[in-house]
Amino acid sequence: MTDLVTHIRSNLSDDRELVFVRDDGTPTRLTFTELDRRARATAVWLTEHGLTDRPVPLLYPAGLEFTVAFLGCLYARVPAIPAPLPDAGAPHSNRVRALMRDAGARLVLTDAAHASTLSGISARVVGPCADPDGWTPPALAAGTVAYLQYTSGSTSEPRGVEVSHGNLLHNLGLFRALTRGRPVRRLAGWLPHYHDMGLVGLQLQALHAGADLVFMSPAAFVARPVRWLELIGRYAADWTVSPDFGYAWCTRRITDEQLTGLNLATLTMALSGAEPIRAGTLADFERRFAPAGFRPTMWNPGYGLAECTLMVTCTPQGQGATVRTFAAAALERHEAVPEPGGVPLVACGPVSGLDLQIMETDGSGPVPDGGIGEIWVAGPSVALGYRGRPEETLAAFHAGDGRWLRTGDLGFLLDGQLYVTGRIKDVVIVNGRNLYPQDLEEAALRANPTAGRSTAFGLRRPDGGEHVILIQEVRRGHSAALGETADRVMDLVTKEFGIPLSLLLVPRGAVRQTTSGKLRRRHMRELFLGGGLTPLHAELEPAVSALLGAGSAHPLRPAEAPSHPWSGHVRL
Incomplete structure (x- = not known):
């Protein structure tokens, strides 16, 4: 047959x-x-x-x-x-x-x-x-x-x-x-x-x-x-x-x-x-x-x-x-x-x-x-x-x-079993370390269990290294509540992985998925770089602000994206 x-x-x-x-x-x-x-x-x-x-x-x-x-x-x-x-x-x-x-x-x-x-x-x-x-x-x-x-x-x-x-x-x-x-x-x-x-x-x-x-x-x-x-x-x-x-x-x-x-x-x-x-x-x-x-x-x-x-x-x-x-x-x-x-x-x-x-x-x-x-x-x-x-x-x-x-x-x-760790194109390399975006996303969820989807990806720095961007869905709320949410996510992720991090909080539904429910990380990266996202709150590392271009029309230009106070807990 x-x-x-x-x-x-x-x-x-x-x-x-x-x-x-x-x-x-x-x-x-x-x-x-x-x-x-x-x-x-x-x-x-x-x-x-x-x-x-x-x-x-x-x-x-x-x-x-x-x-x-x-x-x-x-x-x-x-x-x-x-x-x-x-x-x-x-x-x-x-x-x-x-x-x-x-x-x-x-x-x-x-x-x-x-x-x-x-x-x-x-x-x-x-x-x-x-x-x-x-x-x-x-x-x-x-x-x-x-x-x-x-x-x-x-x-x-x-x-x-x-x-x-x-x-x-x-x-x-x-x-x-x-x-x-x-x-x-x-x-x-x-x-x-x-x-x-x-x-x-x-x-x-x-x-x-x-x-x-x-x-x-x-x-x-x-x-x-x-x-x-x-x-x-x-x-x-x-x-x-x-x-x-x-x-x-x-x-x-x-x-x-x-x-x-x-x-x-x-x-x-x-x-x-x-x-x-x-x-x-x-x-x-x-x-x-x-x-x-x-x-x-x-x-x-x-x-x-x-x-x-x-x-x-x-x-x-x-x-x-x-x-x-x-x-x-x-x-x-x-x-x-x-x-x-x-x-x-x-x-x-x-x-x-x-x-x-x-x-x-x-x-x-x-x-x-x-x-x-x-x-x-x-x-x-x-x-x-x-x-x-x-x-x-x-x-x-x-x-x-x-x-x-x-x-x-x-x-x-x-021991005869297959373990899957991620996609080659999604892996973020920071200071010689291979980081899997799903691990970063899961940590963000633990920091904010009531949040929606999140997606993580890397941006290439001028020195050839990568910086991590995390985009996290949240319910709309007061600016103070958003700031507290951002602090919880930033603190947990940066402590757990020991890396600098830039964070955007966005409304529910802003993190794109495919028709089968998979995160479209590369598409989200393109939206971020092209100014296609309007965040409720943003915490950008200075190098990322520089990449987006000072004085540009980008919605995340440095004047509107204050840097996170690292508090000395980030190990580079």
């Missing part, structure tokens, strides 16, 4: 269904048999319109219509492009137009409710008259492109990763291997279908495993996170997946009253990935939801990326999370030295089904276990490349002897 379509159709049954729970709590259902019938009709329509092998963006709200359209594209050998609906105020967004140009798409598919507002980008609704019995299975092979997963743009312009049928079958097989012979029966989640974790880890995983899927919209989860955990209990789900944010959001927002009605005892796997996994998030969630039946053995931390379809490593079922602590000074030298009471890191599971090595960041050679370097991956899950970008594909997907994917992520192997 070389294609996903044949595998999915082998699971057809009215005993299995997809359930989408609307924001008002009303469930809508679709059996696998009906899903197949509607997908075949969609495939006939696509073929009649001459779209075979032509990419088609899918701009759908959360729900079952996207799943039908995506499967119809697979059935018609049409590379689908899962993408978020543009904001209501910008129906013809630049991102969608750029995506269509990059992929060579001539139209998009959407639902009837959004067709008129998207008419300017050739939006179409699949016609109701296509005959599913007129479907003829296309010629599909392991190397046939199944869909394009556009990267979220956290570090660069979005690029379309070409994922093949063979890539999908292999990666979904890695998920099945995690169960250790106890296949998934029912998945529950809220992740968006245009995110690789939501598409592969939820929707396609259910179709591949022949399992039920119950899901809801991301907006409904964010507005009332208890809904996700209620789905798990109501439908007796045994699998769920989420980034670290989802588990942390539940811990913070679910009330004691809501907790009493939850039942998580049916879970066997709670996957966490897609962003840095914080040991504190896991521990807090365990404590909070133990009364609802959550057990530490349910955790399955993992690591993956779209360029490897989704999963690279993941903790197998029943093993639980491995958290170890490491010497902070050694991590700054790109070495992992276990130390009691040190920096806690969560293991992302063993390597299985793929080849993985840790390489020097310049690609000169491998590093030993415990050495931090770039994560390289090889194997059948590694995607074909970036659509229409041969040079970038060669550099990223054909490193070393030609078969290695350079992930751009930093990590190390220890």
Whole structure:
């Protein structure tokens, strides 16, 4: 078997269904048999319109219509492009137009409710008259492109990763291997279908495993996170997946009253990935939801990326999370030295089904276990490349002897487990020390637990060194309260890391994220330098003020950005 379509159709049954729970709590259902019938009709329509092998963006709200359209594209050998609906105020967004140009798409598919507002980008609704019995299975092979997963743009312009049928079958097989012979029966989640974790880890995983899927919209989860955990209990789900944010959001927002009605005892796997996994998030969630039946053995931390379809490593079922602590000074030298009471890191599971090595960041050679370097991956899950970008594909997907994917992520192997420490481009080097922005951001959160998101990045000084900028969201308040908040954050971060620091306090929502929830650190750096941020309060180190330019029109010119009184506690 070389294609996903044949595998999915082998699971057809009215005993299995997809359930989408609307924001008002009303469930809508679709059996696998009906899903197949509607997908075949969609495939006939696509073929009649001459779209075979032509990419088609899918701009759908959360729900079952996207799943039908995506499967119809697979059935018609049409590379689908899962993408978020543009904001209501910008129906013809630049991102969608750029995506269509990059992929060579001539139209998009959407639902009837959004067709008129998207008419300017050739939006179409699949016609109701296509005959599913007129479907003829296309010629599909392991190397046939199944869909394009556009990267979220956290570090660069979005690029379309070409994922093949063979890539999908292999990666979904890695998920099945995690169960250790106890296949998934029912998945529950809220992740968006245009995110690789939501598409592969939820929707396609259910179709591949022949399992039920119950899901809801991301907006409904964010507005009332208890809904996700209620789905798990109501439908007796045994699998769920989420980034670290989802588990942390539940811990913070679910009330004691809501907790009493939850039942998580049916879970066997709670996957966490897609962003840095914080040991504190896991521990807090365990404590909070133990009364609802959550057990530490349910955790399955993992690591993956779209360029490897989704999963690279993941903790197998029943093993639980491995958290170890490491010497902070050694991590700054790109070495992992276990130390009691040190920096806690969560293991992302063993390597299985793929080849993985840790390489020097310049690609000169491998590093030993415990050495931090770039994560390289090889194997059948590694995607074909970036659509229409041969040079970038060669550099990223054909490193070393030609078969290695350079992930751009930093990590190390220890005792057979992978630990991920950050992105190469995000690391800030201060006085020869390698600092990871997520560590600075986590320290800022500890200093101000009621704050929103934060982001940290480095600015190059004239002497070649870097200075750290931290941007922290806060609620609007009086200037005195903002000053006290700034002092708490500055004191804790500078004491903990021993570095000079410049701080901006900004309103909630000012720290930008990608569509999948990752911090856009490089974009925030550009906004900072370009004067695109209006802070509520700023504490700038003199060298940064000089970089911004004295007397310029920049909103943070020195006259409006007093320096922090260091009080002698900063060790340079």
